[in-house]
Amino acid sequence: MKTYLKKNYMNLLDLWRCYGAKAQNGLWFSTSWPHRVWHESLDTQQTLLSLRQNELNSKQQLVLISAPESGLEGLQADVSLTFMHLLIPQEHQAIAEGTDLELLDSHDEAGIGAFKQMCSDGFGYPMEVAPLQRAAQEDGVKLGFLRVHGERVATVLLYRQGKTIGVFQVAVPSAFRGKGYATEVMLHCIKWAQQQGAEVMTLQASEMGLNLYRRLGFEETGSITFWRK
Numbered sequence: 412m413k414t415y416l417k418k419n420y421m422n423l424l425d426l427w428r429c430y431g432a433k434a435q436n437g438l439w440f441s442t443s444w445p446h447r448v449w450h451e452s453l454d455t456q457q458t459l460l461s462l463r464q465n466e467l468n469s470k471q472q473l474v475l476i477s478a479p480e481s482g483l484e485g486l487q488a489d490v491s492l493t494f495m496h497l498l499i500p501q502e503h504q505a506i507a508e509g510t511d512l513e514l515l516d517s518h519d520e521a522g523i524g525a526f527k528q529m530c531s532d533g534f535g536y537p538m539e540v541a542p543l544q545r546a547a548q549e550d551g552v553k554l555g556f557l558r559v560h561g562e563r564v565a566t567v568l569l570y571r572q573g574k575t576i577g578v579f580q581v582a583v584p585s586a587f588r589g590k591g592y593a594t595e596v597m598l599h600c601i602k603w604a605q606q607q608g609a610e611v612m613t614l615q616a617s618e619m620g621l622n623l624y625r626r627l628g629f630e631e632t633g634s635i636t637f638w639r640k
Contacts (some may be wrong), residue, residue: 415496416632419613420453420476422577423635426570429549430542437461440471444539447637449474459483472637486638492615495629499604499612507591512599513563514555517547526554530566533582543568554580557596565592567600574610576600581620593620597627 431442438461441447450458453476515522527540546552557565564587568580583592
């Protein structure tokens with residue numbers, strides 16, 4: 412389990428670096444969205460020690476996979492996500508007729524802009540296009556849409572590292588919810604992972620997505636919490 416947990420968070424941290432994060436005084440700082448701050452080890456004590464040499468602003472979130480029982484002075488837990496992984500199955504699952512996974516070209520500015528907008532709509536918070544444009548230029552990063560009869564209805568970002576594929580930004584705008592599109596986009600991602608020869612798929616699930624991923628066979632390996640002022 413610890414091996415899969417490490418694969419998961421290493422993939423996540425590397426994606427944040429693809430977005431443009433920079434190192435400063437022992438910590439990594441997102442330069443814009445998604446506003447993360449973390450220590451390379453994710454060790455709580457190392458993180459808090461390095462935090463003494465830095466200052467968080469109101470947008471930034473400190474990243475920890477464990478925290479002191481007494482909490483963190485001056486900070487409050489904002490969001491917690493569950494680390495999950497799936498060993499890629501060999502058998503193929505049925506894909507709904509008329510659906511496909513559209514993966515964008517790294518230089519498709521209009522497509523990346525549309526991805527940002529749909530993702531923002533789906534999650535209900537504003538994102539920024541520049542980090543997505545930077546990430547799209549990196550080897551292994553793919554931004555994409557689930558299409559139903561040619562219409563874009565959901566987003567997903569895939570980040571491949573060796574035999575591991577991280578799944579991020581699975582978002583379905585309210586106009587398309589209740590039709591099974593989140594499940595469908597994941598089935599397409601699993602099919603793509605099979606075609607790529609991947610062995611494991613990782614993600615970080617919100618409370619809303621837990622049951623979906625469990626139904627698909629994902630297992631839980633831990634959690635991550637974002638703290639802010």
